[in-house]
Amino acid sequence: MDMAVRTARVALVGNPNSGKTALFNALTGAHQKVANYAGVTVERKEGIIRSASGRTLSVLDLPGTYSLRARSPDEEVTRDAVLGRLAGEPEPDVILCVADATNLRLVLRLILELKQVGRPMVLALNMYDIAQRQGLRIDLERLSSELGVPIVTTVATRKRGIEDLISAIEAAVHASDLAGSGSVWAAPDADGIRAAHKRAEQIMKACVRPPERPDTLTGRIDGVLLHPVGGLLILLALLFVMFQAVFSWAGPLMDGIEAGMGLLAAGVASIVPDGLMQSLIVDGLISGVGSVLVFLPQIVILFAFIILLEDFGYMARAAFLMDRIMGGAGLHGRAFIPLLSSFACAIPGVMATRVIDNRRDRLTTIMVAPLMTCSARIPVYTLIIAAFIPNETVWGFANLQGLVMFGLYAAGIVSALAVSFVIRRIFWRGAVEPFMMELPAYKLPDVKSVAMNLWLRARIFLVRAGKIILPLMVLVWVLSTFPYPPEGATGPAIDYSFAGMVGRALEPIFAPIGFNWQMVIALVPGMAAREVAVAALGTVYAVADAESATGILASTLSAQWSLATGLAFLAWYVFAPQCAPTLGVVKRETGGWKWMGLMVVYMFGLAYLASFVVFRVAVAMGGG
Ligand SMILES: Nc1nc2c(ncn2[C@@H]2O[C@H](COP(=O)(O)OP(=O)(O)OP(=O)(O)O)[C@@H](O)[C@H]2O)c(=O)[nH]1
Numbered sequence: 176m177d178m179a180v181r182t183a184r185v186a187l188v189g190n191p192n193s194g195k196t197a198l199f200n201a202l203t204g205a206h207q208k209v210a211n212y213a214g215v216t217v218e219r220k221e222g223i224i225r226s227a228s229g230r231t232l233s234v235l236d237l238p239g240t241y242s243l244r245a246r247s248p249d250e251e252v253t254r255d256a257v258l259g260r261l262a263g264e265p266e267p268d269v270i271l272c273v274a275d276a277t278n279l280r281l282v283l284r285l286i287l288e289l290k291q292v293g294r295p296m297v298l299a300l301n302m303y304d305i306a307q308r309q310g311l312r313i314d315l316e317r318l319s320s321e322l323g324v325p326i327v328t329t330v331a332t333r334k335r336g337i338e339d340l341i342s343a344i345e346a347a348v349h350a351s352d353l354a355g356s357g358s359v360w361a362a363p364d365a366d367g368i369r370a371a372h373k374r375a376e377q378i379m380k381a382c383v384r385p386p387e388r389p390d391t392l393t394g395r396i397d398g399v400l401l402h403p404v405g406g407l408l409i410l411l412a413l414l415f416v417m418f419q420a421v422f423s424w425a426g427p428l429m430d431g432i433e434a435g436m437g438l439l440a441a442g443v444a445s446i447v448p449d450g451l452m453q454s455l456i457v458d459g460l461i462s463g464v465g466s467v468l469v470f471l472p473q474i475v476i477l478f479a480f481i482i483l484l485e486d487f488g489y490m491a492r493a494a495f496l497m498d499r500i501m502g503g504a505g506l507h508g509r510a511f512i513p514l515l516s517s518f519a520c521a522i523p524g525v526m527a528t529r530v531i532d533n534r535r536d537r538l539t540t541i542m543v544a545p546l547m548t549c550s551a552r553i554p555v556y557t558l559i560i561a562a563f564i565p566n567e568t569v570w571g572f573a574n575l576q577g578l579v580m581f582g583l584y585a586a587g588i589v590s591a592l593a594v595s596f597v598i599r600r601i602f603w604r605g606a607v608e609p610f611m612m613e614l615p616a617y618k619l620p621d622v623k624s625v626a627m628n629l630w631l632r633a634r635i636f637l638v639r640a641g642k643i644i645l646p647l648m649v650l651v652w653v654l655s656t657f658p659y660p661p662e663g664a665t666g667p668a669i670d671y672s673f674a675g676m677v678g679r680a681l682e683p684i685f686a687p688i689g690f691n692w693q694m695v696i697a698l699v700p701g702m703a704a705r706e707v708a709v710a711a712l713g714t715v716y717a718v719a720d721a722e723s724a725t726g727i728l729a730s731t732l733s734a735q736w737s738l739a740t741g742l743a744f745l746a747w748y749v750f751a752p753q754c755a756p757t758l759g760v761v762k763r764e765t766g767g768w769k770w771m772g773l774m775v776v777y778m779f780g781l782a783y784l785a786s787f788v789v790f791r792v793a794v795a796m797g798g799g
């Protein structure tokens with residue numbers, strides 16, 4: 176076997192939030208998610224390095240862990256990857272242990288454990304910039320000889336030390352070639368654990384002098400942000416500002432995109448002659464996809480807030496603040512970040528529950544995660560709000576539309592707490608496990624990485640528009656155009672189309688909650704993803720009314736729907752599980768149909784009930 180050509184395998188292992196993924200990105204040029212809290216990475220990710228000497232290294236980024244004695248599903252992934260127990264995956268040739276240089280105590284125990292596995296190892300002392308700023312003195316030579324591991328200092332976010340690290344890895348790979356294989360590890364008994372702790376303390380004493388300028392800022396900021404009352408008020412204020420911003424800042428940009436779409440449609444209409452082709456492009460594609468693309472500015476603003484807070488190190492604090500309230504509803508403190516991730520999308524949210532070790536706590540969190548307002552609901556909410564809620568200022572400072580948006584987010588959160596409370600009552604009583612999570616040091620967000628993260632988010636949104644919405648809109652257009660109406664038909668053509676027939680057939684089910692058949696048509700492809708319903712409404716109304724084909728969807732809706740119908744549609748989208756990919760992930764992560772089925776039933780049930788109540792109340796109050 177030619178050793179120089181064989182791809183060597185390197186696994187990144189270390190405590191949570193030590194910069195493994197940042198280092199992985201620096202090494203391989205990947206763009207995996209990096210953020211300032213524990214538990215960002217929950218699955219294995221692979222990348223490739225081509226070293227200067229021409230060797231190919233395959234690098235594995237793994238979830239953070241404190242020990243190979245794994246407790247939660249994400250930690251099990253790391254343990255199994257290190258020990259070569261993952262299906263179809265041999266053990267790594269080299270373990271690259273990544274340590275936060277300012278927080279060595281816990282990682283020393285992990286290193287001692289990893290040494291027993293018997294693989295060659297390299298230690299990356301990451302966050303070395305912060306260590307130096309604090310005047311932390313680490314005797315690198317001594318540490319290296321005590322541990323018997325080569326050490327490289329790195330600053331992953333600035334790509335410092337990367338060359339040296341690759342050289343060290345290559346040297347270790349060479350040692351690995353000579354050493355042969357065979358990873359062994361057995362969970363230590365209590366005595367073994369105690370001995371390892373003692374040894375770690377010894378090494379710590381011998382090699383690390385406490386910092387001359389310790390980080391006092393984090394403590395001082397925490398005094399304010401973690402205050403039991405003040406902290407909660409700040410959290411609420413932050414959320415409030417976030418939703419106001421999503422509404423008021425995005426306005427001009429959205430108008431711009433809308434105007435652009437209008438010009439595009441008019442341009443196409445002037446080039447492509449009247450007829451099917453023109454209708455497909457203008458009614459099917461531009462009206463459909465355009466009505467979703469308009470929401471890009473809002474998505475970007477929302478994510479700018481979330482990403483900045485994540486990088487600053489606020490998320491773990493918010494989790495800490497919410498722990499009492501969540502505990503009262505039967506949710507584990509560690510459920511906070513998965514639930515918060517669900518503001519982006521329930522899929523990463525459900526994945527992030529892997530950090531929760533207790534299966535019941537994890538299942539409860541998975542079951543309520545899709546109730547959090549994901550970004551795919553933004554187009555639906557905004558459209559209906561723009562159509563039915565006046566854009567005015569109330570109480571002198573708050574925008575009414577932003578306030579309604581805030582209310583919809585609150586409805587999601589409150590119902591998640593309520594459902595979790597009920598799940599606990601029905602399925603399993605008993606106390607929620609105590610919450611422990613390291614609070615990361617505050618860091619100023621890095622402009623480049625924030626921009627990169629934002630771009631990744633925007634790209635996901637645009638790719639969805641292209642890959643899911645575009646083809647579905649062609650389908651919706653076909654279904655609402657064919658068959659043509661019979662000779663001498665009097666009603667609008669769409670009434671005679673397939674879509675019209677399906678809509679009419681299903682209409683009786685939805686009539687009690689105030690939905691018309693156009694909405695029913697939109698709900699069907701809307702199972703693929705929530706914002707598809709908006710695009711479908713755009714297409715259906717454009718096909719139905721050729722005059723206003725380039726008109727603004729919101730004004731069409733406000734003319735065609737009653738206020739009660741609009742509000743009922745909003746209520747529907749707070750609850751309805753209209754996202755097939757989420758259901759797929761729930762099935763995978765819970766290991767079967769049962770929980771997914773339960774989710775579909777309870778969420779559709781709540782959606783129907785909520786719309787019914789909202790519709791009836793609104794009609795009774797004169798909104799019919
Ligand atoms: N100043 C500084 N910050 C860093 C460095 N490396 C990483 N960070 C920051 O540290 C935080 C954690 O980085 P990640 O790469 O997400 O950490 P991780 O080890 O992958 O975390 P988990 O996936 O949760 O286990 C982020 O805010 C990074 O921007 C570094 O060398 N210097």
Ligand SMILES: [Mg+2]
Pocket residue numbers: 195196197208215216237238239
């Ligand atoms: Mg990571």
